Amino acid sequence: MSMKPLVQLNNVSFQYDIQENYALQDVSFEIYEGEWLAIVGHNGSGKSTLAKLLNGLQYPQEGTITVDGMLLSEETVWETRRMIGMVFQNPDNQFVGTTVQDDVAFGLENNGIARDDMIERVNSSLNKVKMAQFLDQEPHHLSGGQKQRVAIAGVIALRPSVIILDEATSMLDPRGREEVLETVRELKETHNMTVISITHDLEEAAKADRIIVMNKGKLYREGTPEEIFQMDEELVKLGLDIPFPVKMSKLLKEQGISLSRHFLSEEELVAELWTSYYNK
Amino acid sequence: MMDKMIFGRYVPAQSIIHRLDPRSKLLMIFLFVCIVFIANNPATYALLVVYTFLMVSLSKVPFRFIIAGLKPVLWLVLFTMLLHLFLTKEGEIIFQAGWFKIYEEGLRQGIFISMRFFLLILMTSILTLTTTPIEITDGLESLLHPLNKVKFPVHELALMMSISLRFIPTLMQETDKIMKAQTARGVDFTSGPIKERMKAIIPLLIPLFVSSFKRAEELATAMEARGYRGGEGRTKYRQLSWGFKDTFMLLLLVLLALLLFLLRT
Amino acid sequence: MDILLQQVEYRYQANTPFERLAIKDVSIDIPSGTFLAIIGHTGSGKSTILQHLNALLKPTAGKVIIGDKEITSEKKQKNLKDVRQKVGIVFQFPEHQLFEETVERDICFGPMNFGISEDEAKRRARIAIRQVGLSEDILAKSPFDLSGGQMRRVAIAGVLAMEPDVIVLDEPTAGLDPRGRKEIMEMFHALHQERKLSTVLVTHSMEDASRYADQIVIMHHGEVYKKGTPEEIFSSPEGLMELGLDVPEVVRFQQKIEKAFQMNFPKTCLSVEQLTEEIAALVKRGEQR
Numbered sequence: 001m002s003m004k005p006l007v008q009l010n011n012v013s014f015q016y017d018i019q020e021n022y023a024l025q026d027v028s029f030e031i032y033e034g035e036w037l038a039i040v041g042h043n044g045s046g047k048s049t050l051a052k053l054l055n056g057l058q059y060p061q062e063g064t065i066t067v068d069g070m071l072l073s074e075e076t077v078w079e080t081r082r083m084i085g086m087v088f089q090n091p092d093n094q095f096v097g098t099t100v101q102d103d104v105a106f107g108l109e110n111n112g113i114a115r116d117d118m119i120e121r122v123n124s125s126l127n128k129v130k131m132a133q134f135l136d137q138e139p140h141h142l143s144g145g146q147k148q149r150v151a152i153a154g155v156i157a158l159r160p161s162v163i164i165l166d167e168a169t170s171m172l173d174p175r176g177r178e179e180v181l182e183t184v185r186e187l188k189e190t191h192n193m194t195v196i197s198i199t200h201d202l203e204e205a206a207k208a209d210r211i212i213v214m215n216k217g218k219l220y221r222e223g224t225p226e227e228i229f230q231m232d233e234e235l236v237k238l239g240l241d242i243p244f245p246v247k248m249s250k251l252l253k254e255q256g257i258s259l260s261r262h263f264l265s266e267e268e269l270v271a272e273l274w275t276s277y278y279n280k
Numbered sequence: 281m282m283d284k285m286i287f288g289r290y291v292p293a294q295s296i297i298h299r300l301d302p303r304s305k306l307l308m309i310f311l312f313v314c315i316v317f318i319a320n321n322p323a324t325y326a327l328l329v330v331y332t333f334l335m336v337s338l339s340k341v342p343f344r345f346i347i348a349g350l351k352p353v354l355w356l357v358l359f360t361m362l363l364h365l366f367l368t369k370e371g372e373i374i375f376q377a378g379w380f381k382i383y384e385e386g387l388r389q390g391i392f393i394s395m396r397f398f399l400l401i402l403m404t405s406i407l408t409l410t411t412t413p414i415e416i417t418d419g420l421e422s423l424l425h426p427l428n429k430v431k432f433p434v435h436e437l438a439l440m441m442s443i444s445l446r447f448i449p450t451l452m453q454e455t456d457k458i459m460k461a462q463t464a465r466g467v468d469f470t471s472g473p474i475k476e477r478m479k480a481i482i483p484l485l486i487p488l489f490v491s492s493f494k495r496a497e498e499l500a501t502a503m504e505a506r507g508y509r510g511g512e513g514r515t516k517y518r519q520l521s522w523g524f525k526d527t528f529m530l531l532l533l534v535l536l537a538l539l540l541f542l543l544r545t
Numbered sequence: 546m547d548i549l550l551q552q553v554e555y556r557y558q559a560n561t562p563f564e565r566l567a568i569k570d571v572s573i574d575i576p577s578g579t580f581l582a583i584i585g586h587t588g589s590g591k592s593t594i595l596q597h598l599n600a601l602l603k604p605t606a607g608k609v610i611i612g613d614k615e616i617t618s619e620k621k622q623k624n625l626k627d628v629r630q631k632v633g634i635v636f637q638f639p640e641h642q643l644f645e646e647t648v649e650r651d652i653c654f655g656p657m658n659f660g661i662s663e664d665e666a667k668r669r670a671r672i673a674i675r676q677v678g679l680s681e682d683i684l685a686k687s688p689f690d691l692s693g694g695q696m697r698r699v700a701i702a703g704v705l706a707m708e709p710d711v712i713v714l715d716e717p718t719a720g721l722d723p724r725g726r727k728e729i730m731e732m733f734h735a736l737h738q739e740r741k742l743s744t745v746l747v748t749h750s751m752e753d754a755s756r757y758a759d760q761i762v763i764m765h766h767g768e769v770y771k772k773g774t775p776e777e778i779f780s781s782p783e784g785l786m787e788l789g790l791d792v793p794e795v796v797r798f799q800q801k802i803e804k805a806f807q808m809n810f811p812k813t814c815l816s817v818e819q820l821t822e823e824i825a826a827l828v829k830r831g832e833q834r
Contacts, residue, residue: 042722043694055505078507086505093495094502098414098446105517110507112515122517140449143587154506170720173587173749174791200722241723244794251817255825266798270805273824277806277831460601461642464634465703466626466658483654486644490689
């Protein structure tokens with residue numbers, strides 16, 4: 001992973017008209033090229049406001065956001081939108097086209113891409129999300145997971161540098177969620193896509209390279225999944241959850257089993273238990 | 281209730297009618313509506329019937345299916361027929377029972393006019409059964425394109441139509457869901473006095489409005505995020521292609537019109 | 546109140562070209578006081594079953610017995626209101642059904658439809674709002690000014706205020722954050738325990754099913770694939786995995802341990818605490834060797 005910051009937030013604050021409290025207060029961080037960054041927090045922690053600011057749907061009252069060195073403002077918003085693709089929460093309310101291929105083409109049409117190029121891009125992006133066999137399918141015949149994959153195809157057809165998943169899996173069933181995350185993982189690995197997933201699903205966050213925990217509009221903590229999940233009970237207090245292997249490690253320790261650390265993967269935990277069983 | 285309606289529903293199949301350019305189909309319907317009025321004797325009507333059934337068979341939509349779907353409209357056709365049968369008092373009396381008389385002209389007009397009506401409905405159903413709503417929208421957009429010159433918002437209209445089409449099934453699902461939720465809370469949508477039933481609509485309509493507004497807002501956000509800013513500078517993914525078969529079908533219809541002119545009395 | 550499904554079949558849009566078989570030969574027994582979980586993929590027939598539980602749908606074959614009412618395809622049923630008062634359904638995303646000007650009026654809507662007096666309905670609204678963990682001063686607010694999580698709770702209160710004998714929950718925690726999810730499930734579990742309220746939970750979450758239910762039905766392609774207690778269901782998790790369904794994390798972890806250590810624990814553990822004890826005992830035995 002190169003350490004080139006693609007997106008930079010500097011002391012960003014934002015307040016909705018009607019509310020007393022800041023939705024975001026003095027938030028600064030960077031997003032690096034090729035990384036998967038998870039932004040977690042309970043509902044109302046400010047993480048969705050963050051998504052809106054990154055896409056230029058709102059502008060910060062204080063502080064700045066730069067995308068690839070360009071200051072995000074009303075003048076540059078259309079250009080930055082081409083660089084940052086968004087997948088939203090509700091699969092139905094972002095499906096514009098009457099069929100799968102029309103929907104993927106929508107963004108391309110908006111950007112005035114020539115038709116031959118469009119056909120090529122529609123097909124290749126649907127291939128990437130494994131939805132190519134559904135070209136002419138209508139949205140109400142698709143599952144939630146399939147609709148979200150189409151939404152992802154619509155985003156990557158525009159060849160953005162960053163893709164933001166704004167709670168994109170929260171309305172899906174487990175199978176749909178798995179489909180979407182698998183797709184994102186592949187995109188990241190094979191196409192070096194930069195991914196920001198805004199979520200309260202800790203399983204999803206555990207797959208990221210880096211996690212930012214938001215609380216009450218502030219950046220509460222930043223670190224690798226390993227580091228973040230050591231926070232343990234603190235996470236529960238923030239309205240979040242702890243992944244199963246961490247929970248298990250903790251309970252085992254309480255039972256007097258000595259473990260070197262809190263494990264993030266079940267396999268590692270099993271391996272450690274196995275060694276401590278046979279090597280004593 | 282909506283389950284049995286086929287009017288306006290697309291039945292996928294591989295037929296020459298399905299593959300026609302929607303513009304040619306729209307033009308054909310338009311022409312057909314005019315042509316129907318040329319017919320005025322048994323020979324011309326027979327010709328129209330032959331033509332219509334040729335189209336039906338070419339469309340490969342099962343006839344049984346078309347008829348089942350047209351049942352509600354067939355009553356209207358029958359009613360038209362009876363109206364003419366009883367109210368026209370010209371020509372010779374061909375049937376009499378007491379004060380009740382049926383005249384020759386009545387029978388003739390009854391049959392002709394209801395047949396005209398029936399054929400029109402049949403042809404229009406063939407259009408909607410073989411053309412997806414979005415194709416119809418594209419066809420209309422293309423046919424109306426010249427109106428752009430007089431500042432008629434053709435693109436916006438077409439986009440509105442296609443988004444509405446896209447959301448009709450979603451809205452139907454939503455309606456069904458909310459109806460069930462309120463039924464479970466004791467609302468009775470299907471029986472009781474009219475006044476009560478009107479009141480029952482409120483718990484259905486308000487949630488529908490609320491969710492539609494939310495949808496519209498989210499959709500607008502999603503569209504904006506994907507770079508939509510009006511029709512200017514936009515390219516088009518869907519393309520219509522006018523082929524030989526379209527010209528041929530239109531010519532066939534013109535030929536029919538000529539024949540009708542020759543045969544009418 | 547007992548609910549009994551006997552060889553129930555349901556076809557959507559029966560006798561049209563769009564006919565679709567949703568469930569067939571479904572027999573489920575829900576005696577009074579049960580906590581039943583129905584699990585399966587989207588489209589496995591879960592929601593169809595749910596709608597039979599208070600006669601929103603009539604079976605196209607077989608019969609549904611709700612209390613003393615028998616519902617079959619032949620009979621024209623009147624007075625289904627009785628059934629609907631006794632079986633309350635919390636639909637998925639129930640906040641979408643809110644419509645009144647104030648929270649109080651919305652909660653009273655259900656009870657008053659069933660002929661409860663306004664005073665009594667208001668009294669129930671005050672109880673229900675506390676049951677769902679909100680304070681009484683919210684009653685005067687418009688439901689549309691609340692947060693998503695609060696709206697969800699208000700909608701649930703609206704069903705609780707009907708004081709049903711059976712409560713049916715369709716993915717009641719969908720879209721909530723982990724804290725909200727836990728609070729809502731704990732609340733329903735407490736209601737079930739305190740009032741012996743029969744509860745039917747339709748869910749994707751194996752965790753919730755194994756933690757709260759005493760009976761589980763697994764649906765697959767419109768048929769009952771398996772039914773039994775959580776222990777019975779999860780003691781042979783292989784079948785579930787073949788269907789592409791999850792098993793609870795605890796069960797999955799126990800399997801991994803058993804595989805690595807090449808041994809079997811005496812039983813399938815359904816709670817983390819249980820499993821921790823078993824593993825701790827196992828590892829300690831190793832240490833003493």
